[in-house]
Amino acid sequence: MNTDITRWLERDPDPKTREELQQLIDSNAESELADRFSGRLAFGTAGLRGIVGAGPNRMNRLVIQETATGLGKYLLEAVEDAAERGVIIGFDGRPDSKRFAHDTAAVLASQGIKAYITTHEAPTPMVAFGVKHFGAAAGVVVTASHNPPAYNGFKVYWGNGAQIIPPHDSGIAAKIDIAAKEDIKHLELEQAKQQGLLIMLSEPFYHTYRETIGQSKLLSNHTKPGSVSLAYTAMHGVGANLAEGMLEDAGFTQVYSVAEQREPDGTFPTVNFPNPEEPGAMDMVIAEAKKHNATLACANDPDADRFAVAVRTDDGDYRMLTGDQVGVLLGHYLLNHTEQGQNLVGTTIVSSSLLGKVAGSAGANYYQTLTGFKWLTNVAMQKQTDDSRFLFAYEEALGYTVGSEVWDKDGLSALVTFAQLTAELAAEGKTVWDQLEAIYRQHGLHFNAQKSIALQPDTPPIGDALRATPPESIAGRQVLITDDLKTSQKLYADGKVENIDLPASDVLIYHLDGGARVVVRPSGTEPKIKCYYEVIENMTDDDTLATAQQRAQASMDDLISRHQASL
Template identity: 70%
Template sequence: MDTQLKLRAKHWLDNDPDPSTRQELQVLIDTGNEEELQQRFLGRLAFGTAGLRGVVKAGPMGMNRLVVQQTSSGLGAYLKQQVSDVDTRGVVIGYDGRHDSKQFAHDAAGVLTSMGIKVYLTYKVAPTPLVAFGVTHLNAAAGIVVTASHNPPQYNGYKVYWGNGAQIIPPQDSGIAACIDRAATESINLMDLETAKANDKLIMLEDDFYQSYRQGIKAASVLQNHTQPELVSLSYTAMHGVGAEMAETVLADAGVTQVYSVAAQREPDGDFPTVNFPNPEEKGAMDLVIAEAQKHGAMLACANDPDADRFAVAVRTKAGDYLMLTGDQVGVLFGHYLMTHAAKNQRLTCTTIVSSSLLSKVAASMDATCLTTLTGFKWLTNVGMAEQTEDNQCVFAYEEALGYMVGSMVWDKDGLSALVAFAQLTAELASQGKTVWDRLEDIYREHGFHLNAQVSIALKPTTPNIGAYLRKKLPSVIAAKQVMSTDDISSGLRTFQDGTIEAIDLPASDVLIFKLEGGSRVIVRPSGTEPKIKCYYEVVVNMASDDSLDSVQARAQAEMDDFISAHQASLPQ
């Protein structure tokens, strides 16, 4: 075995505080499993704007106690550089129901308190939105939530919020990463949590903190539409996560009495025994909640993902079965609803470049503003916060991956407030003898039926760089449609059909957006790490007076299928 590799593994072993990962590593050393050790010690699990996320395993490429301690030490050092009063403002820490989450959260608290930084630690599992809420509620300098959200059971993660309550953005991520690299070369100190409490460095967030979030939902200006909530019936699943108790509570507070929780998925369980993949977007993940809805004839089948920051819903059709709404459909329903009811100074909405363009059209028709940001909630909330004014408050933000910010009590996606808002939207429609499908149809009749699709294309390792290939000679026609404009986010330039150019106000990113005649659009995002690209497609089809939702959907789907195959055929193989 390579001597350097063996030395690195032994050094790690000497510092690893966890008997189980030490044993795991010792077995690899004893059996001479060089290939596996190489993978474990190839580098470090990268810290980025989403923090850390990876498989729980020994070594610097895995999620484990030593990695969490080193990360916390690096974060603490960065906070001390950047925030003069971090010691007294403190850091909020919460965790989900995965097997290692509580231990990782306690390790983070032990490291930060040993550095003299006050920590607010949740006394039990907490939905991710409660940590984001806690940062601004307690005026903390930062927040940490230990969660792998909707990833498979073997994963865990470490997500960081800044003092504004939003996820970190550059250059905070690279600054923290540099401090983690330094911390990884130093010995790490931990303060025992009982000692930290005795020294007033550790405050446990007990039930009164959870009640503060609950009362915040109850008082939120955007959640005051109490039109006949008793008309709504819904089934609900926490998907073996941490959302059930708060979800049921805030629904009851809003007067929604017909709520049927899926008992088999109600309690936190890090093994996620009833789903292959605890992500509401995955095939089969909504099966039990839809079956529960059918049993009760409920209008809606609702889900949170395991850390309760995302919201998914299937809606009963006239035929009595249930159809899942896409993230874009929920997003435009929320946007339309909130802008209809919002105060005069709540006219700002945000969405991402890969989400449907329909929200911006609805906003324009309602004399409101829709900002478009790079992909990710970190951009939506930081931009929404920066752009809002006293006269134009941010009322809503969404991304197509089932993330919604309803109001601005929490500056991140929040599946719990979204659940309440969707129940209220449905109740108001029911009081008028209408359904969610009727509202969607009204929106489509006014603005066109918008269909969106995402396709990942695997490329051969020999395929030339797609971004460079497309930029060298920008296409003027895609899938037999004229290209009206091309946005190159890497250079910040928009080029129109006639050759004129204007600047785009977005951070540089390797993304190309082609807007085509007739309202179609394709977005190309090359992967920086593997030979594949992600393509996001949108087609817009006008609804004729004799069209039904089904008929226009079928027409749009046929157009989408042709569009995708023609575009993919035009790319170098």
């Protein structure tokens, strides 16, 4: 290990991390050094993400430069005109993000690859948009999204505008491993500019994204937007200017931003965890909404690719919608506001099954993918045809994409679309809750929950144990069908077997009588399993939304407790 540390100190271009590492050496911090040098951050379909600090198992300038070198080498081999097409680079508001982005541009330029880099912080979906807009060979966003302040990341898009999937992830990773053993080359940014290898993307590019999204036919419903008020927070991220501008373009005049959270600040001083799903993260925007009696309290996460919303209730309080509820509301709305032939919608295997039923009743085409937006968009490109163009996709973790201008989740277009949906309902004398209830009355109240179970480090693979002794029932409900994505087989209780057209993954999906469903997904990185649950309650004429939800909650509690006890 000492040799690795010495070599790292010789190669590291950052005096700050060199000093940090030297202090660890001087204080004989063996366990900390072992953690930092036991391996390197793994590059996968989400790129890189990790804690900022010195060493190959952290995010730092040397790791970024090695990663950019590997990416460049792979592009030059895999894409014939990669150098001329170039790479779009953006970054969030975290302390090191701009420096990491500039290092990426300098390394790519040294390989003769043109780098387009944003002049200041940029929403992640805008960079994904830019890949297609400029016809780039790839895109990079330096962001840790909604992770805590100590983290940063390096997210990669392929030339189709979607996140990378196999084989590109492993191909890039192999080139990074080679780069880690070589001297790193970089071209000073001023030289790169002079040689035409660095192009700065300033305000006109930001405006192009704003204008293109705003002119989409899917965002052209301007039904009395002035009558709806909403509070908004960028959560110390990069979304505020574009969110406010796009809402203004769409005619929304009553928009109240949380001032304390409006500007980019990678230390996230007012939230413990800058993820809208986390308890307390929405407190300030809900307080802002209450101050103005606004209809909606809306949030983007710090890189603005996710969208969250709390909706005012009849008693003047605010209740968060789940990611599935937002997804179904948006899907239902868009399927009723699209032109003929744009009817392909999708979601993931752990998201609610309700969108599939909504799509079926609308005569639309529906697809499911593995978890992750990289699958939702790449599969959509494969499945769409001239007669069935892509319309909408979502995942339960607050990710939505409206139309095909951005082939990744886009919290900004989702924000505007949801505001337009709300305004149209208001013009009809309805609320978001009324619309949700109407959908539930037609298709059943679909109630979803997730629970992670920690396991002992020496626990045998839970998936293998479940396959060895398949459950015939769960919580007193018969298992009608088991989807085993590891073997790509759909196994019926009567012995019938069908193939599943999804990439192999260690996931088991149990379809139970009464429409309930349990998804078991072992973690690939730590000793735990994630379980996703769905129960369906049919609503009677005597039901209110509240009474049906109480019944669904009781059913869910029973399913979770009995299933987890069985594990």
